[in-house]
Amino acid sequence: MDREVFFDSDSGSAILSNSLLNPYGAIGLRGNPFVAEGGRGVPKELWVDRGWSKAPVAKGRQFVQVMGEKGFGKTSHLKHWRGQTGGPYCYYPPGLGRLRFPAIAPITYWDEADRIPLPWLFLALAWSRVVGNTVVVGTHRDLRSVAVPLGFKVAHIDLPPLDAEMLMKWAAHRIQAARLPGAQCSLALSQEQAGAIAQQSQGSWRTAGTYLHIWAADAASTP
Amino acid sequence: MIDVRLDNTTFFAGGTICGTVACGSSEECKLIRAATLSAEWRTEGRGWKNKAAVSQVTLYFDQIQQSAQQPVTFSLDLPQEGPITYNGKLMRVIWEVRVDLDKRPVEKSALDQFADFLKYDSGEDKRPALPFVVLPR
DSSP: OOOOOEOHHHHHHHHHHHHHTOGGGTTTTTTOOOOOOOOOOOOGGGOOSSSOOSSSTTOOOOOEEESSTTTTSSSHHHHHHHHOOOOOOOOOOOOOOSSSSOOOOEEEEEEEESSHHHHHHHHHHHHHHTTOOEEEESSSSHHHHGGGGTTTEEEEEEEOOHHHHHHHHHHHHHHHHHOOOOOOOOOOOOOHHHHHHHHHTHHHHTHHHHHHHHHHHHHHHHO | EEEEEEESOOOOOOOOEEEEEOOSHHHHHHHHEEEEEEEEEEEESSSHHHHHEEEEEEEEHHHHHTTTTEEEEEEOOOOOOOOOOOEEEEEEHHHHEEEEEEEEEOOOOHHHHHHHHSSSOOOOOOOOOEEEEEOOO
């Protein structure tokens, strides 16, 4: 056994049978598969490829723009790429926080970049272009009109809304990752449920995640 | 390898968690300078995450080595004001005893050190955890 710490096996079996310790044990899961990730983004093993999983290269004289409505996955993509390339990540909140000058680096991530004041954005992009950096932005507004005149190679990604098929794939992947080894798990999202959740969520992964979290909690309380 | 046991899996707010720690006589155990056990709660679900360590106890080298002959007992106090274990539809409050081992550094080659440097830190808490339930008094 390569674990450094061994916990009592009697308590271990209690974890599976004690509904207060882990109500999800009754449906063969370690926990709710749809818990929200912290600030670090989606863990590698839970990532579902939507066609843009590979990060842009650093020092590519490139401006990569990820657009989409709230909850469509802009931040998740930026953080997933940053997990591959490193580099600074700057989130621009509404209010005075947006006055911070963007980080300049071989590859840099500016989230909610449409909140950066235009003079700051122009200066930071011009500087990045001169030194040949790659700038990746998450934005609600098209910023190509600032980047193109500066001579960047521009890549534009328009994230589509979540649909039932993608939701089913995502849910199955998450459920599989949360399964207790050797346990039976019957939790599966039907086509009808996926369609209803995708519609209620209005294309937002974040909102769909909340509905699925409730759905899994219901299933665990009435196995 | 350290063996950690709790006397029970259910405790009351304001009560005390009792358990034992036993270390084998392996070479690996001799590298452990100290083991810190802490009672912690954390939230899990759809909102912002929150967590806190409420009490801690540290066992030092001599105690750890003695535990090879006889398990060493430990106790951790739980706060009166909670929180208590909660399993809701949107979030959970989970209590755990976490174990943090302070080990003598093992010498690594420059290549291994560089490989460690390149590893992406997911921010996940990798300390071993033993969950337990806290009920209202």
